[in-house]
Amino acid sequence: MYLNATDFVGRAAFDRTARMDGFVASTAFDRPTLVIDSDLVAENFRALRAGLGNAAIHYAVKANPAPQIVALLAGLGCRFDAASRAEIELCLAQGAAPAHVSFGNTIKRERDIAFAHEAGLTLFAADAEEELEKIARNAPGADIYLRLIVEPTGADWPLTRKFGCARDRALPLLRYAAELGLTPRGLSFHVGSQTREAAMWAPTLDQIAAVWHAARAEGIALDLLNIGGGFPAAYGGALAHPTSYAADVLSLVTERFGAVPHLMAEPGRAMVADAGQIAAEVLLVSRKSDDDLHRWVYLDIGRFSGLAETEGEMIRYQIATARDGEETGPCILAGPSCDSVDVLYERRPVALPLSLRAGDRVVIRDCGAYTSSYASVGFNGFPPLDVVVI
Incomplete structure (x- = not known):
């Protein structure tokens, strides 16, 4: 309640x-x-936005789906990462523009894909051939980003098994997406929940950058990089200020990818x-x-x-x-x-x-x-x- x-x-x-x-x-x-103190949520959003520059922040709704939080963040210009039809409906009901909501779950019902497409969502995640086929049937022409598996890098809670495809499957899947009439826009990953130091992102970013540059060299015009979540909360410990942490992550991204036309981040825990x-x-x-x-x-x-x-x-x-x-x-x-x-x-x-x-x-x-x-x-x-x- x-x-x-x-x-x-x-x-x-x-x-x-x-x-x-x-x-x-x-x-x-x-x-x-x-x-929940809504002022602190707003403060955390502004702190991350200050460090992430032009990156589009997509709040991971699953972290806390209170309608008041979603409405507050929508009013501040935040975007949203939704994992289900219910989360999409929540975001839209609280004032989020459809184009500002991504369907970030790689495991979706066909009818939910169709619903999202009809509601105006344009950006979908995938990590397998069948998921691409489902999107192509129910959201023809949609933009997709491919989630990749990454090796653990010291996060308190690694997230390396359930979601994502192996990196050597990325280029074939990107090509297949284009064959299906979809627009392969980019790559995504999750560095792991509670990645306490920005430096821990470096090995993961190296793994993703190798795929990114290989795809572009092959003529796949990637222009979107979704760096996911992993931004930590203190839980009584010592952490860098969110702005400083985010700025350090952004610097690591820029070193490896240059100026990415469309950079996304999906903080949840660090926001609330x-x-x-x-x-x-x-x-x-x-x-x-x-x-x-x-x-x-x-x-x-x-x-x-x-x-x-x-x-x-x-x-x-x-x-x-x-x-x-x-x-x-x-x-x-x-x-x-x-x-x-x-x-x-x-x-x-x-x-x-x-x-x-x-x-x-x-x-x-x-x-x-x-x-x-x-x-x-x-x-x-x-x-x-x-x-x-x-």
Whole structure:
């Protein structure tokens, strides 16, 4: 459920998160609730745009599809990367121009391709012959970009298996797209989620540049490069400022590709992660035995209700409580459902106050990305996240 907190106004200048902190502290929630500060979303967009120069920023809608966020970004001139008909419909309903929405999923239903084409979308992703054939049948003459597989380069969460084609298949697929009457415009890739340093992009860009220059040398007039996502969020760690990071990535791109006529980027996490925090509640604190070294702290939110990215303990959310400053001890953090995999952090226990009790409020920070969009519709009867945009 999406709500507007229009009655909460004003902004403290001393802290980027002060408005969220104040709203959460002064509000009673009867279920886990994600609070998003729209000003921070706008600030993050402007910071990335300042570093990426003339690149077209396509917000990855899957990161957080709150209609208020989409409408805000559309008004700021942002474009959108949509993965489904529902995301396309959302973008168009919130004011995005069809030409500013790309259908970036390489796995699409034929009828959804037809819908997108009829709605005015012109740019589609593909990575296989059959996908090109589907696009040609349902969006004749469409522009396409080909997604390539890249080798892992140190990202926290490599994305190298499910999407993309091998680089040695790129030129045959580009030629085939042209034979089908499509317009092969360019290449895309994903460097990996949470690529913490801009320098990590260099090996991936080298791989893509080799294909790009080979295609152009063969007479395939590529003019579009989609550098995808990978722009990181801090999650309590130290990162370069988004503008500096983006500028360094742009410099690496320019070194290898020159002036690309149409450069795209698809940030999602970096746009919304630090603009959100979840208000949650402790349900139980227990020990499994008298000599257990760790407490178990169970929250009213878990992996099925928004915290899916704790899978493998890849994303380490920062947690604040009203008891911070008191003595702490290690604990295993888990969700409320009757599923044994609903454990958030066990390999690396979390230090939380020893005085923590059932009923205490906890605030999970930097979780504006991939939380509400991952929440189930109600596994085990536990509600999905409410979302409040302030």
